[in-house]
Amino acid sequence: MVTKTTDQMKALALKLYEINAFKFGDFKMKVGINSPVYFDLRVIVSYPDVMQTVSDLLVSHIKELELSSKHVCGVPYTALPLATIVSVQQHTPMLVRRKEAKAYGTKKLIEGIYQAGDTCLIVEDVVTSGSSILETVRDLQSEGIVVTDAVVVVDREQGGVANIAKHGVRMHSLFTLSFLLNTLHEEGRIERSTVDAVAKYIAAVQINSDGSFIGGDKTVAPNEFSRTKLTYESRANLAKSPLAKRLFNLMVAKQTNLCVAADLTKADAILDVADKCGPYICLLKTHVDIVEDFSENFVVNLQELAKRHNFLLLEDRKFADIGNTVSLQYGQGLYKIANWADLVTAHTLPGRSIVQGLKAALTGDNATKERGVFLLAEMSASGNLIDDKYKETSNKIATEGGDVDYVAGIVCQSASCFAFPGLIQLTPGVKINEGVDKLGQQYQTPEHVVKERGADIGVVGRGILEAASVEKAAVTYRDRLWAAYLERVAK
Incomplete structure (x- = not known):
């Protein structure tokens, strides 16, 4: 977490909530179960001031942590605009990873000018299990590019940090889900019961990088935010x-x-x-x-x-x-x-x-x-x-x-x-x-x-x-x- 810009971080947290970049409810997740909280940072492209603030904080975070690299690469697709701004502000060349290789032309998965042995910093918007970051790491490493660090906007605290660390990559987040929840509670936007209910879900649903659940299958998660169950x-x-x-x-x-x-x-x-x-x-x-x-x-x-x-x-x-x-x-x-x-x-x-x-x-x-x-x-x-x-x-x-x-x-x-x-x-x-x-x-x-x-x-x-x-x-x-x-x- 960034330590020197707490007021700015709290203001951004409130703004993200106001523009529905994250919301509460009953949402089907990629891993197959429902979650009481959902992040959709794609909406920030419609709010240039928010995009600028997030990018500025990412750059400050990178400098504070003294993370240096030859390239930056955004995890497709939501993080690409953020990675682009970071690249421009840092004067660091950018690499673009495709989700799938083209069937024509050069058929590359990684676009940009690079050499084997170059280092690359990954930029991501939201991390749950860390699988998307690891997919990007895999494709970069297949080209001989070295990845040791990733910066992310939000860590949902569901196992991503540990999963990524197992592959030799350190993850650094601007926000944790806990920080966002506590900020909203302190500012009177949500009740204490909301914070506790989401925390209960997060503690119960920890996820491995392959999408399986730590501690066994969880076909039913303790999501207390189904609309019809709430008073x-x-x-x-x-x-x-x-x-x-x-x-x-x-x-x-x-x-x-x-x-x-x-x-x-x-x-x-x-x-x-x-x-x-x-x-x-x-x-x-x-x-x-x-x-x-x-x-x-x-x-x-x-x-x-x-x-x-x-x-x-x-x-x-x-x-x-x-x-x-x-x-x-x-x-x-x-x-x-x-x-x-x-x-x-x-x-x-x-x-x-x-x-x-x-x-x-x-x-x-x-x-x-x-x-x-x-x-x-x-x-x-x-x-x-x-x-x-x-x-x-x-x-x-x-x-x-x-x-x-x-x-x-x-x-x-x-x-x-x-x-x-x-x-x-x-x-x-x-x-x-x-x-x-x-x-x-x-x-x-x-x-x-x-x-x-x-x-x-x-x-x-x-x-x-x-x-x-x-x-x-x-x-x-x-x-x-x-x-x-x-x-x-x-x-």
């Missing part, structure tokens, strides 16, 4: 969206994960449902464009009820246009949705511009308001055209890039749709009597959507709106959804 309190602490954090805490305070879909056409009818169901819900979902007598007074009254009963307003607009149009639809026009709706829904069909367009509407008086979006990744209608690729891309938009602070959650039908526990799963189509209506809407019971499909919030419409007593129905759904959640996290 809402714990997940609130991991949320990147302030509104997701607020909603998690509201759910805990009121002990409800019920959203009522007030899909009604008269303003007074919606207000009546909001008043009767308000004490038992965390969200009220509207379709404002079907309200026949919409007025500013309706919005004022709806906001007053939300404040009185402590629930949030979700306008189920399902935005799907280009960024500029979406920005106008959200902030302007008759409904001025950005003025009053805490949350909205949006399709990811236009790509990342859908989120950027929504954020662009938050100007003037709305600039300081907490707002967020649920991105639509799956639908409850039978025969919908959403496929796995669409779901995967929606997940990336929600969890990667500079707009993750605006994404509160995902609208979906399955627990496997996303892993990040800081997002909220909103699942429509909840009804005590399962079935399919004449227009293809599929319904599932409260217990099924929460325990089997991973819902954090169940959306109930006709099951409450068509009941003899709206209030009693809301209580019933609230109780069953919450009980299902408690059973889920108790397992």
Whole structure:
């Protein structure tokens, strides 16, 4: 670890967390088991200031350790940009290792000008078992190049240092996983329980360089960060969206994960449902464009009820246009949705511009308001055209890039749709009597959507709106959804 730049190191650790270069959840690893923490330093190429800081610290680390070599070589592919900057700053020639030899031309694995006996310093981003570094060492040594040291950004502390040392190579890291976790805890970004849970996993899962586990096979690792196993309190602490954090805490305070879909056409009818169901819900979902007598007074009254009963307003607009149009639809026009709706829904069909367009509407008086979006990744209608690729891309938009602070959650039908526990799963189509209506809407019971499909919030419409007593129905759904959640996290 670098000892002279602690403040700079801590600032960088926080920045890496903010840009989602590392995250918590339930992630499938190369060695075949799931991990509660995942590093993706590829994202730093989109943040030149972060790239510069990491490179500067690597160069300082190299100088502090007095590591000298004739060449530097980045482990393909994430470390290549870092190695390039180190090469330029150090005025040290660079070698490039291919993952596979070309089938044409020179068919080289190592590109660059070198001679047998030259020394080379390896640069790597993240080390788990050290296998990627050792593959690079092997290919360099096959060309007669001498490797004695490697510098890395993050050591996950799962056996990499010892594995690499067995092959005569010393590994020097900027960060250890322990340092990153403790920094986040000290700065109030994660709870002590998060630090302890990851430490427990790391201690239990030590890996040999061949991918086997030290101490025998570990088909099941102690990963306590599966999204559906965590409590809402714990997940609130991991949320990147302030509104997701607020909603998690509201759910805990009121002990409800019920959203009522007030899909009604008269303003007074919606207000009546909001008043009767308000004490038992965390969200009220509207379709404002079907309200026949919409007025500013309706919005004022709806906001007053939300404040009185402590629930949030979700306008189920399902935005799907280009960024500029979406920005106008959200902030302007008759409904001025950005003025009053805490949350909205949006399709990811236009790509990342859908989120950027929504954020662009938050100007003037709305600039300081907490707002967020649920991105639509799956639908409850039978025969919908959403496929796995669409779901995967929606997940990336929600969890990667500079707009993750605006994404509160995902609208979906399955627990496997996303892993990040800081997002909220909103699942429509909840009804005590399962079935399919004449227009293809599929319904599932409260217990099924929460325990089997991973819902954090169940959306109930006709099951409450068509009941003899709206209030009693809301209580019933609230109780069953919450009980299902408690059973889920108790397992």
